[in-house]
Amino acid sequence: MQECISVPWSLPDELIAMAPGAIAPALVDTSAEVKTTAIGTHAICEYLEKAHPNPRLLPFVANECAEARRLWRWSEDSFAEVNATLLTERVNQWVRRSSDTDTASLRAGVHALKSKMTFLNGLAETRAYMAGRALTMADLSIAAHLSAYDYFGDVPWDVTPDLKAWYSRIKSRPSFRPLLNDKVDGTRPAKHYADLDF
Structure with missing residues (x-):
């Protein structure tokens, strides 16, 4: 299709x-x-x-839809910094087998990721899903980014317990589970990566 x-x-x-x-x-x-x-x-x-509006991933209610769109855009824009530093360096190390590690990029990426996680943990403390009461595009975008970093074991889940609980619910959804079976050639995911109760 x-x-x-x-x-x-x-x-x-x-x-x-x-x-x-x-x-x-x-x-x-x-x-x-x-x-x-x-x-x-x-x-x-x-x-x-x-x-294909079923299931719907942007709410009908205007203010809820606006919040879902805001966080969806935030996810795409904010994680670009982490992608350009931490994720790019992991790809260079593990996929391209680069012998030169850019420690400055790794440090910048880890720092950027932690700041994003603090923000997201605050949302997860007070909401069932990132944008409110229902699963939206914002949840899927944020979870996809975190999944990419978690594949390499770079997400410090221990400092964001509410975000970890939210991500555990997302990765337990039948639609998300097949993603956890994907492998990047030449690499092994972190041991907990596909564990639904990590």
């Missing part, structure tokens, strides 16, 4: 041909009445929300 094209750290020819300036991830829906291409995280999620 949908075809996702996302080759990490490279731009495949099919992606470049889709649209000027196209970047991964991209989705091509050939089951739609008109073949549809959505490029980039927000375009994909917005398209799926309109084309």
Whole structure:
């Protein structure tokens, strides 16, 4: 039904041909009445929300929808710093087998991640889900980022117990569990990575 094209750290020819300036991830829906291409995280999620609204991941109620969109955008923007430092360095170490460790990037990434987790733990203390009472796009975006860092064992769960409890609930959802079986070639995830009661 949908075809996702996302080759990490490279731009495949099919992606470049889709649209000027196209970047991964991209989705091509050939089951739609008109073949549809959505490029980039927000375009994909917005398209799926309109084309396949069940389950709904952006609330109907205006203020709840605004909060979900705010935190979804916050997640994409805020974690970019961690991706550019900590995650990039882990990829260089484990996937590309780089012999030169950039300790400054690791330190900057760890520090940035801790500050984000403090904020998120505050939300998890008072809310069932990040944006309020129901699971939204904000939860999935935040959980996806944390999952990438947790794969390498870089998330200090011991300092954010409420966030850890929230993430345990998210990773226990049937829709999220298959992600925990994914492996990055040449690496092994942290021992607790796929453990639902870590």
